[in-house]
Amino acid sequence: xRLCYIANPNSIHIRRWVQHFSRRGHxxxxxxxxxxxxxVPAAVVVHQIAAPSVPRLRNLALGFAVxxxxxxxxxxxxxxxxxxxxxxxxxxxxxxxxxxxxxGSDLLLAPHKAHRYHLLIRWALRQADYVTCVSESLAQVARxxxxxxxxxxxxxxxxxxxxxxxxxxxxxLRRQLSLGPGPVILxxxxxxxxxxxxxxxxxxxxxxxxxxxxQFVIRSHLYEPDLLVQFQACVxxxxxxxxxxxVGELPDDEAIAELYRLATVAVSVPSSDGMPQSVxxxxxxxxxxxxxxxxxxxxxxEEEREGLFVPVGDSQALSVAIVRLLRxxxxxxxxxxxxxxxxxxxADRTQWMAHAEAIYERxxxxxxxxxxx
Numbered sequence: 001x002r003l004c005y006i007a008n009p010n011s012i013h014i015r016r017w018v019q020h021f022s023r024r025g026h027x028x029x030x031x032x033x034x035x036x037x038x039x040v041p042a043a044v045v046v047h048q049i050a051a052p053s054v055p056r057l058r059n060l061a062l063g064f065a066v067x068x069x070x071x072x073x074x075x076x077x078x079x080x081x082x083x084x085x086x087x088x089x090x091x092x093x094x095x096x097x098x099x100x101x102x103x104g105s106d107l108l109l110a111p112h113k114a115h116r117y118h119l120l121i122r123w124a125l126r127q128a129d130y131v132t133c134v135s136e137s138l139a140q141v142a143r144x145x146x147x148x149x150x151x152x153x154x155x156x157x158x159x160x161x162x163x164x165x166x167x168x169x170x171x172x173l174r175r176q177l178s179l180g181p182g183p184v185i186l187x188x189x190x191x192x193x194x195x196x197x198x199x200x201x202x203x204x205x206x207x208x209x210x211x212x213x214x215q216f217v218i219r220s221h222l223y224e225p226d227l228l229v230q231f232q233a234c235v236x237x238x239x240x241x242x243x244x245x246x247v248g249e250l251p252d253d254e255a256i257a258e259l260y261r262l263a264t265v266a267v268s269v270p271s272s273d274g275m276p277q278s279v280x281x282x283x284x285x286x287x288x289x290x291x292x293x294x295x296x297x298x299x300x301x302e303e304e305r306e307g308l309f310v311p312v313g314d315s316q317a318l319s320v321a322i323v324r325l326l327r328x329x330x331x332x333x334x335x336x337x338x339x340x341x342x343x344x345x346x347a348d349r350t351q352w353m354a355h356a357e358a359i360y361e362r363x364x365x366x367x368x369x370x371x372x373x
């Protein structure tokens with residue numbers, strides 16, 4: 001098939017996705033309205049759409065530009081990842097079959113930012129031939145916005161267990177990060193407001209008061225500059241900056257997995273979440289998580305079975321949960337074992353990507369049948 005994706009080319013999830021289908025032998029095109037910030041798989045054809053010079057006409061101008069490019073590509077199927085903005089841009093292209101995939105904030109937060117976003121998202125969802133969501137909570141929102149319930153389903157992405165699996169932590173990586181022999185708490189989400197990094201910053205000195213040998217590794221990829229400055233100021237003023245290490249962009253999935261395997265505890269405390277992909281990857285590497293008490297995470301994690309929940313925005317509860325995991329070996333091992341079982345049973349990437357390909361084939365066949373009549 002000739003597949004056309006409308007998505008953010010700088011997302012690691014998109015790069016994994018297009019690489020998979022390129023390796024499957026499909027002709028893959030990736031249309032982007034964002035500047036390219038890194039390499040994409042060599043076989044993928046990238047189409048850059050420049051942003052208009054008049055901000056008020058941005059969506060309309062981008063929509064027409066995407067429409068022209070899609071008509072030039074003439075794909076068998078258009079697949080947009082994230083309803084806002086790529087979903088409505090894909091809908092403006094007017095090509096069918098059109099598959100939209102909701103990730104999280106694009107349905108949970110974006111419709112509430114502005115009335116025009118709500119209208120665009122609602123319109124795009126109704127233009128789609130099919131909608132996949134990475135969680136049931138997202139699917140419920142899609143249905144509430146007018147998607148035919150028979151044309152929406154929950155379809156996670158899965159975890160590549162050939163890369164993300166338990167193993168001994170890398171002594172070399174520990175040396176590179178100048179880590180001591182104590183346990184490592186890893187913050188696995190980007191420094192962005194929705195992930196509440198300052199809650200983690202506030203929890204660090206509270207943890208260190210009780211577990212003095214603990215060390216924190218903070219992912220500083222995709223950071224917002226103001227948040228990074230505030231985080232660094234918080235740990236500096238608390239006198240714990242020497243217990244914090246920073247890790248920015250990593251070259252590939254193997255490097256990410258090595259970082260996970262270094263950790264004793266993984267932390268992810270967003271205000272909202274679609275599918276906890278990074279949490280599942282950490283669990284696949286044998287790292288028990290502490291996560292926010294938000295609905296989508298309960299679809300994957302049971303309290304004290306695969307992980308521990310804390311209220312959103314509560315640094316005290318976060319520190320208590322981290323300390324509990326550091327001190328209770330039996331609990332940590334139980335969460336680790338159940339987490340690995342969950343990944344094996346429900347999050348096998350090979351199966352979920354085969355499922356996605358089956359959706360493509362079905363939608364293309366349906367469209368061919370409609371055209372024949």
